[in-house]
Structures are given as structure tokens and as C-alpha cells.
Amino acid sequence: MSADNQLTRAQRDDLRTIAAMIVPASDEYKVPGADDSAIQDDILATLGRDAKLVAAALDHLARLAGQPFAELDAARRDAVAQEFRSSGGPAAATLVRVVLQCYYRDDRVLRSLGLEPRAPFPMGYVLPDGDWSLLDPVKARAGALRRAP
Amino acid sequence: MKDPVDVLIIGAGASGAAVAWSLAETKMHILCLEQGGWMNPAEYPSTGRDWEAKFYGEWSSSPNVRGRPEDYPINDDNSPIKVVNYNAVGGSTVMYTAHWPRLHPSDFKVKTLDGVADDWPIDYDALTPFFEENDRMMGTSGLSGDPLSPLTHPPMPQQPLGLSGAIIGKAMNKLGWHWWPSDTTVATMDYEGRARCINLGHCTPACAQGAKSSTDITYWPHAVRAGVELRTHCRVREITTDENGMASGVVYYDKDGVEQFQPAHVVIIACNGVGTPRLLLNSASNRFPNGLANSSGLVGKNLMFHPYAQIYGYVKEPTDSNRAPPTCLWSKEWYDTDPSRGFVRGYGVQFVRGAGPVFEAVVSEQKGILPWGADHHRVFRKLNGHRLGFSAICEDLPEEHNQVTLDPVLKDSHGIPAPRIDYTISENSRKMMEHALARGREILETAGATDICVNSPIPWGGWHLLGTARMGTDPSRSVVNEWGRSHDVKNLFIVDGSIFVTSGGVNPTSTIQALALYIADQMKQRLANLFD
Numbered sequence: 001m002s003a004d005n006q007l008t009r010a011q012r013d014d015l016r017t018i019a020a021m022i023v024p025a026s027d028e029y030k031v032p033g034a035d036d037s038a039i040q041d042d043i044l045a046t047l048g049r050d051a052k053l054v055a056a057a058l059d060h061l062a063r064l065a066g067q068p069f070a071e072l073d074a075a076r077r078d079a080v081a082q083e084f085r086s087s088g089g090p091a092a093a094t095l096v097r098v099v100l101q102c103y104y105r106d107d108r109v110l111r112s113l114g115l116e117p118r119a120p121f122p123m124g125y126v127l128p129d130g131d132w133s134l135l136d137p138v139k140a141r142a143g144a145l146r147r148a149p
Numbered sequence: 150m151k152d153p154v155d156v157l158i159i160g161a162g163a164s165g166a167a168v169a170w171s172l173a174e175t176k177m178h179i180l181c182l183e184q185g186g187w188m189n190p191a192e193y194p195s196t197g198r199d200w201e202a203k204f205y206g207e208w209s210s211s212p213n214v215r216g217r218p219e220d221y222p223i224n225d226d227n228s229p230i231k232v233v234n235y236n237a238v239g240g241s242t243v244m245y246t247a248h249w250p251r252l253h254p255s256d257f258k259v260k261t262l263d264g265v266a267d268d269w270p271i272d273y274d275a276l277t278p279f280f281e282e283n284d285r286m287m288g289t290s291g292l293s294g295d296p297l298s299p300l301t302h303p304p305m306p307q308q309p310l311g312l313s314g315a316i317i318g319k320a321m322n323k324l325g326w327h328w329w330p331s332d333t334t335v336a337t338m339d340y341e342g343r344a345r346c347i348n349l350g351h352c353t354p355a356c357a358q359g360a361k362s363s364t365d366i367t368y369w370p371h372a373v374r375a376g377v378e379l380r381t382h383c384r385v386r387e388i389t390t391d392e393n394g395m396a397s398g399v400v401y402y403d404k405d406g407v408e409q410f411q412p413a414h415v416v417i418i419a420c421n422g423v424g425t426p427r428l429l430l431n432s433a434s435n436r437f438p439n440g441l442a443n444s445s446g447l448v449g450k451n452l453m454f455h456p457y458a459q460i461y462g463y464v465k466e467p468t469d470s471n472r473a474p475p476t477c478l479w480s481k482e483w484y485d486t487d488p489s490r491g492f493v494r495g496y497g498v499q500f501v502r503g504a505g506p507v508f509e510a511v512v513s514e515q516k517g518i519l520p521w522g523a524d525h526h527r528v529f530r531k532l533n534g535h536r537l538g539f540s541a542i543c544e545d546l547p548e549e550h551n552q553v554t555l556d557p558v559l560k561d562s563h564g565i566p567a568p569r570i571d572y573t574i575s576e577n578s579r580k581m582m583e584h585a586l587a588r589g590r591e592i593l594e595t596a597g598a599t600d601i602c603v604n605s606p607i608p609w610g611g612w613h614l615l616g617t618a619r620m621g622t623d624p625s626r627s628v629v630n631e632w633g634r635s636h637d638v639k640n641l642f643i644v645d646g647s648i649f650v651t652s653g654g655v656n657p658t659s660t661i662q663a664l665a666l667y668i669a670d671q672m673k674q675r676l677a678n679l680f681d
Contacts, residue, residue, distance in 0.1 A: 022514075022521045029526045046199065049206050081521070093515065100510040101202040113506065113533060120195040121357040124347025125472035130310025134318040135292075138327060143296040146485045148254040148272060149261055 006051040007044065011058040013070040016040055018061060019099045021081050031112045034103045042102040050098050057091035060084065150410065154180040154378075157399060157413035159385050159428065161185075162240015163658050164645040164665035165419030166364035166372065167283065171669035173375035175676065180411065181377060182401055184384040185219035185237035188365055193357040195349045201507035208354040210244060211609055212236065219382070221561035221568075223423065225611070228572035230454045232423055232611040238381060239365030241421070242658065245612065246353050247361045248476045248499050249289055249332040250655035251280055251663070253299055255485065259651045263486050263493050266546050269650045270622045270631035271667075273299070279666035283659065284332075286371075287362040288340045291332030297481035298329065305337045308346070313468040313502035313537055314477045320596035326588075327482040331499065332659075334362035335474050341367075350471035350505065361474075383409075386565050387432040388416055388441055388641070395680075396441075396641045402563045415672075415679070417642045419665070422452060422614030425647040426553040427568040429618065442618070442635040442643075447628055449554055451547035451616040453652040456574050457607040458582035460589035461501065461538035462598030463531065470534040471505030483541075483588065484654055492580040494544040496654040498589075501538030509533045516602050532600065539592055540607070541585030543578050544654040547616050574606065582606070613657050618647035632675075633668035639680040644668050 007015065020035035032039065047054060061069050064080045064087075072080060084092055103109060107117040156172060158165050161183035169181050190196075194203040205214075210233035212220035219236040235244035254273035259266045284303060291303035307330035310318065314330075321328040335352065336343045346360035359366055373379055382404035389410070391397040398412035418425050426449035432441035440448050469477075480498040487495070504512070513519035513532050520528060545551075556569035574582075582605050593601055621627025624636035629648050635641040644665040646657055653660070672679060 023525050024523060026523075026526045029530075031526065046202070085521075096514055097205060097511045100514060101199075101205070101507045104506040104510050105198055105202070110506070113530070115506065117198075119197050119200055120349040120351055120471070121193070122196075122347075124349050124358070127309045127311045127348045127469060127473045130312075130315045132310060134310070134315060134322060135329070137322050137325075138329065139294070139296075141296075141325070141327070143327060145253065145297060145299065146255040146262075148258040 006047055007055060007058065010062070010068050011055060012044070014058050014061055014068060015043070017070040017077070018081065018084070018095070021077065022096060022099050023103050029112055031109050032106070034099050039102050039106055042106070043098055046102065047098065050094050053091045053094040054098055057088055057095035060088055060091060151412065153398065153412035153414060154178045155413070156180070156415045156417060157182065157411060158417045158419055159399065160240065160419035160421070160424065160645070161238045161364070161369065161379060162419060162421065163242050163364055164661050165240070166368035167662045167665040168417055168419060168644045168669045169377045170286070170368045170372040170375070171666050172672065173372050173377050175673060176376065179377045180413070181379045182383040182385055182399065182411070183238055183379065183381050186381045187238045188243055188355065190355070190357050190359060193355040195351040195357045200351050201505050204354055204508070210353070218562060221565070222559055223568050223570060224556045224559050225570040228570045229574060229608065230456060230572060230606050230611045231609045232570060232614065233609055234421070234423070234614070237365070238369060238379065239363040241612070242363040243355050243365065244353060245658065246476050247334040247474065248479070248656045249291070249334050249659050250479060250497060251299060251301070251659040252653040252655060253484065256651060256653040259494070265493050266651045267621065270620055276660070276663045276667055279663040279670070280659065282666055283662045287334050287367050287662070288336050288343060289332050289334055290337040292330045295329040297327050297484065301332055303332055305340055308333060308335060308337055308474055308477050311469040311473050311477060311502060312466065313473070313500070316464060316466060316468065316537060316596050317478055317500045317592070320592050321480065323595050324591060326480060328478050328480045331476055331479045333474065333476065336360045336362070346474065348473045350473055350475070352474045384563055384565070385428060386563065388428065390434060390436060390441065390638065394436060394638060396638050406563065415640045415642070417644055419645045421645045422617045422647040423553050423568050423570070425643055425645055426617040427555065430555050431566060437637070442628055442637045442641060444637050445625055445628060447619060447626070449552045449617050450549040451619055452551040452553055452570070452572055453545035453547060453613070453616040453649065454572065454611050455545050455613040455652055456543045456578050456582055457610040458541040458543060458585040458589070459538060459604040459607050460586050460593065460601060461536055462593040462601040463535040464537055464596055464598050465535070467534050468503040468537055470503040470536070473502050475501050477502055483585070490584055492577045492584065494546065494581070494654065496541040496543040496581055496585050498585070499540050499542065501540060503534065503536045506533050509536065518600050518602065537593060537596060537598060539589035541582065541589065542654050542656065543581045543585065545578060545652045546575060547619070547651060548575060553617050613646065613652065615646045615649040615652050615657060618643050619650050620648040621650065632671035633664070642668060642672070
């Protein structure tokens with residue numbers, strides 16, 4: 001089964017809708033929302049072991065909505081989303097985490113945060129050595145290691 | 150039937166590697182059975198763009214979440230602190246923070262000094278040469294001369310202070326409290342074939358650079374070259390005994406799942422504070438109906454975790470975020486007993502530099518400080534890259550009701566009964582944690598932090614698995630003697646964290662390995678009369 005087939009079309013629509021509510025697009029920060037197609041594709045392609053819980057969360061969301069969540073009007077969507085956050089348990093937490101972990105590895109999002117879109121290895125990062133004279137007061141204060149009898 | 154080996158070691162983690170390397174010079178036939186395999190650094194999380202996401206799945210610190218074939222399940226439902234570990238060549242040194250304090254001399258005399266728990270049957274001085282040897286083998290970095298810690302001589306300089314360290318240092322100086330660069334097992338220069346740290350940051354779930362010391366890249370290459378045989382993907386089910394009550398070997402499942410028997414003249418257990426009692430209890434027989442080496446009834450009892458009291462907040466200045474090893478500084482300001490605090494013993498502190506963007510987003514959303522909707526972006530930019538953390542490692546005192554037993558239902562993939570954890574945080578620990586959180590809050594507020602959050606205890610913080618086969622001179626009150634040999638089975642040794650009598654308030658791996666080297670040395674000195 002392909003990753004896309006792990007969720008039904010209705011579930012995918014609801015996922016896109018709730019993702020946009022978690023992280024909407026922003027002109028101010030020049031970033032897409034979590035409903036962006038590339039981010040949604042990443043979510044669907046990497047659901048893996050989270051697929052069952054995410055599907056359960058989306059089922060819960062649809063139950064709360066009483067119809068496809070994506071088809072609710074804005075006011076009703078907000079109310080259902082609030083209920084989903086408070087009553088969704090580990091499944092809802094997994095859905096939110098899956099959305100955030102794909103959103104915050106998107107190249108456009110990372111660049112907007114001033115971060116390089118790359119794996120840590122092999123380039124690593126530069127860490128300033130810092131001002132070790134800060135330790136002088138600790139050395140001056142000294143102290144005594146508690147001795148054992 | 151296989152030929153017997155002279156020494157059979159169960160577990161290739163921190164202590165198994167150290168004892169194997171030390172005993173190798175005897176030229177005995179030494180075999181180590183490890184349920185995991187060799188790690189491939191090319192597959193470590195920090196090599197991929199999904200480096201943070203992996204921590205929630207295949208690289209989770211919890212074996213129950215991770216669920217690799219090499220893992221065994223643990224029923225820790227009845228514990229506020231969940232067990233975390235790693236099963237591979239290198240064991241949990243593959244997945245740890247590399248923070249490297251050691252027990253203090255006073256930690257070995259808790260009963261004498263503070264009237265609680267028990268004194269160890271050995272003292273700090275007995276371990277001193279083995280601490281030094283282990284630091285050379287693991288390759289430590291740090292700054293010698295901390296006035297409130299035992300004297301160490303790290304062969305490499307300390308990690309950079311970085312942005313986070315400077316903020317913490319200034320706050321601690323304002324408050325007049327002790328801080329010092331941590332000893333760590335992160336190589337700050339090229340060392341013994343290991344490349345220096347390049348600040349991948351995501352150190353805990355394995356270091357792709359090889360700068361973080363783990364025994365698969367330190368002890369094991371030396372031990373294997375010296376002739377130790379390491380057989381991977383072999384899960385030991387039980388230790389067998391002969392008609393004289395001596396260990397005769399082990400039954401294990403090989404990499405194909407086939408049951409095997411390996412005879413041995415000496416058996417050494419190195420499975421740490423959950424795996425070791427599990428194995429001993431699973432080795433019950435007609436002669437040892439309550440489990441092997443358990444005439445005291447203390448196998449599995451006195452489990453100590455170190456409840457972690459964690460508090461963190463966000464400063465205006467940028468911090469090191471995920472772009473540096475997570476731990477950099479420690480404090481021993483509250484390590485020793487002060488009766489005015491309302492609890493006995495104390496805690497060490499490790500400061501945390503920051504977190505990566507995915508972790509920050511996920512955790513902050515769960516904590517309710519990162520909103521959904523239009524304000525999400527503004528708040529996230531205030532939080533991300535601005536986190537500072539304080540974690541107190543609270544000394545857990547031994548209590549028999551905190552224990553590892555065998556779960557009556559849960560089994561691993563080979564059908565071996567899984568461990569069950571029953572654990573509660575004591576009143577003394579709770580007071581200690583409250584004290585630590587109050588101090589942490591003072592530090593963070595002095596540093597200018599806001600949006601302060603607490604994890605107390607850290608739920609998935611059961612890194613330190615101690616005390617479940619304690620050492621002592623009285624066979625009715627301990628499982629092994631003062632040099633690691635079972636009181637009941639004279640060719641059976643335990644060298645891991647389960648033999649701790651008390652836990653101290655520091656990460657235990659340095660002390661675990663020093664103990665393993667000490668026990669190996671004792672064995673070598675007594676080879677002619679090892680079983681007397």
C-alpha cells in the first residue's frame with residue numbers, strides 16, 4: 001500500500017484543513033502554511049509508524065464535526081478544533097507532532113527562521129569558545145569537597 | 150555441544166565492554182553475547198533531514214516506542230518514570246548525553262555521614278585508578294580543578310562555553326553559586342582515532358561524527374583485537390547451573406532465533422539495572438526457585454532511577470539551540486546534605502544549551518505556550534533558539550518496594566518474560582525536586598528568562614538503572630560481594646549499575662565503568678582462587 005493510501009481522501013482533506021489551523025500561511029513571515037502541498041506530501045510520505053494514530057485522530061475529528069471537518073464553516077471549525085485539542089489524547093498529539101515535524105523541516109520555513117536547510121552532519125556548526133574569565137569568581141570562591149570518613 | 154569458554158559476558162554496553170577489555174590481557178577465551186548488533190554511523194539521525202523526527206520513532210530513547218527487534222518490552226505502567234535504554238554493541242552509551250561526572254567520595258558513606266541507606270563496601274579511593282583508566286579509554290574532555298567535584302584529569306580540553314554557557318555562567322555568578330564546565334565524553338580534539346566534535350548538536354541519539362564516546366568505538370575495537378569474541382544478535386534467556394550450584398553456561402537465541410547452549414567457566418552479567426535482575430529472575434531453577442543469586446531476596450529490589458527535576462525558559466538573546474552538545478556545564482552547589490533544606494542528600498545539576506526547531510515546536514505546543522493560528526509564527530520566533538534548561542539529577546535512595554520483577558503476561562519476541570517496573574518517587578525525593586525547581590527558577594529569572602516550563606519528573610527520564618543487585622559484605626543484605634561476585638554462585642559476577650548501593654546525584658556511567666574495571670582487576674588478582 002502506498003503511503004497516500006494510508007489515509008482516505010476525506011481524511012487527507014481534514015488533515016490539510018486542521019494543519020492550516022495549526023500553522024497558517026503568513027505574508028508577514030513569508031512562510032507557507034502547514035496545508036502547503038509540499039508539506040502535506042511530506043506528511044503523507046513519512047507517516048510510517050504514526051499512520052494508525054493519525055488516522056484515529058482524524059476519525060475522532062470527523063466524529064466531533066459530525067461531517068467532514070473540511071466542510072465546516074469557519075466558526076464551527078474553530079469550536080471543533082478546540083474540542084479536538086482537549087479531548088484527542090495521544091492520537092491528537094501525534095497528529096499535531098507529525099504536522100509540526102514536517103513543517104519545521106521545510107526549506108522555506110527553515111530559511112525564514114535563519115536556519116540552513118540541511119542535516120547537521122557532515123558540516124556541523126561553529127560554537128564560540130566564549131569568555132572563560134566568567135569562571136574566575138568560581139575559582140576565587142573555591143569551596144570544599146565533602147570528605148568521606 | 151559448543152566448547153566451553155573461560156569467561157562469558159552477557160551484554161556489550163558500558164560495563165560489558167570495559168570488563169571484556171580489561172580481562173583480555175589474561176588471554177583467556179572470552180566470549181560476549183549481545184542481543185543487539187554493531188551500529189552503522191552512516192544511519193545515525195544527524196545524517197538526515199529528518200534528524201529530529203526520528204527521535205519520535207525508531208530512535209526514541211524508549212525501547213517500548215522504538216520497538217526494534219533488538220529491544221525487549223518493559224512494563225513500566227506503574228512508574229512515573231519510564232525506562233530508557235539502548236540495545237546494541239555499545240549499549241546505552243550509543244544513546245546518552247555524554248555527561249561525565251562521577252560519584253563523590255561522600256557517596257560511598259551515606260549511612261555514616263547522613264544516617265540513611267547503606268555505606269558501600271568499597272570507598273572512592275578503591276576506584277580512583279579505574280576512574281582514571283576509564284577516562285583515558287573513553288576519552289573525556291573537561292577542565293581539571295573543580296573545587297566541588299572529585300579531581301579529574303580529562304585528556305582533552307573542555308567544550309566551548311558557547312552562547313548558552315555564557316548566559317548561564319553570568320546568572321550563576323550573580324547568584325554566587327557554583328558552576329563548572331562539565332566533564333564529558335565528547336572529544337574536543339582528535340583522540341585515539343575519533344574525530345573531534347563539530348557540534349552536530351543531536352548528540353543523545355548517537356554521534357555520526359564519532360566524537361561522542363560509545364564503547365563500540367572505544368573499548369570494543371581494542372577488546373576484539375586482543376582476542377575477545379563478540380557474538381551479536383544473541384539474546385540470553387537464562388543462566389544455567391550445575392549440580393554444585395555453580396553457573397555452567399547460558400541458554401540463548403542466536404541471530405536466527407535458534408536456541409543454543411553455551412557452556413562457560415565464569416559468567417559475568419553486564420545488563421544494567423533492569424536487564425540484570427530480569428535475567429537472574431528468569432534463571433530460576435529447582436535449586437534456585439526465587440531466581441539465581443537471590444538468597445537475599447534483593448534481586449530486583451531497591452531500583453533507583455534519579456528523578457530528574459527539569460525547568461527551562463526562554464531568554465531574549467540567542468542560545469546555542471541544537472548547534473552544540475546539549476550539556477555543557479554542571480553545578481554541585483546543592484550536592485551535599487544540608488539539614489536546613491528539609492531533605493537528606495542532594496542533587497547535581499546539568500545545564501542544557503537548547504533545542505532544535507521541531508523539538509521546540511512539538512514540546513511548546515504540548516505545553517500550551519505555542520498557539521495554533523495566526524500568532525503561531527510570532528511566538529515560535531520568540532521561543533526557537535532562545536531556550537535554556539536546568540536539570541537536577543536528584544539522588545534516589547534505595548527502597549525495596551521500588552523494584553523490577555517479571556511481568557506475568559508480557560514477553561519479548563523470543564517468548565522470554567519481560568521486566569515489570571513498580572516505582573514511586575519518595576517524599577525525600579519530592580522535597581529535593583521542589584528545592585531544585587525553585588533554584589532553577591531563580592537562575593532562569595536571573596538570566597532574564599520568561600515562559601518558564603517544568604518537567605518534574607522528566608517522564609521518559611529513566612536513564613539511570615541502579616541498585617537492583619546491590620553489593621555488600623552481608624549475604625543477607627546484598628547480592629554480590631565487595632568485588633562483584635555473587636554471594637550464592639561463586640563463578641557468577643555482576644559489573645553493571647545494578648550493584649550500586651546508593652545512587653549519588655550524578656550520571657552514573659563513569660562510575661559503572663570504573664566499577665567494572667575494578668571488578669576485572671580483582672578477578673585478575675584472584676585467578677588462582679577465584680571461586681574460594
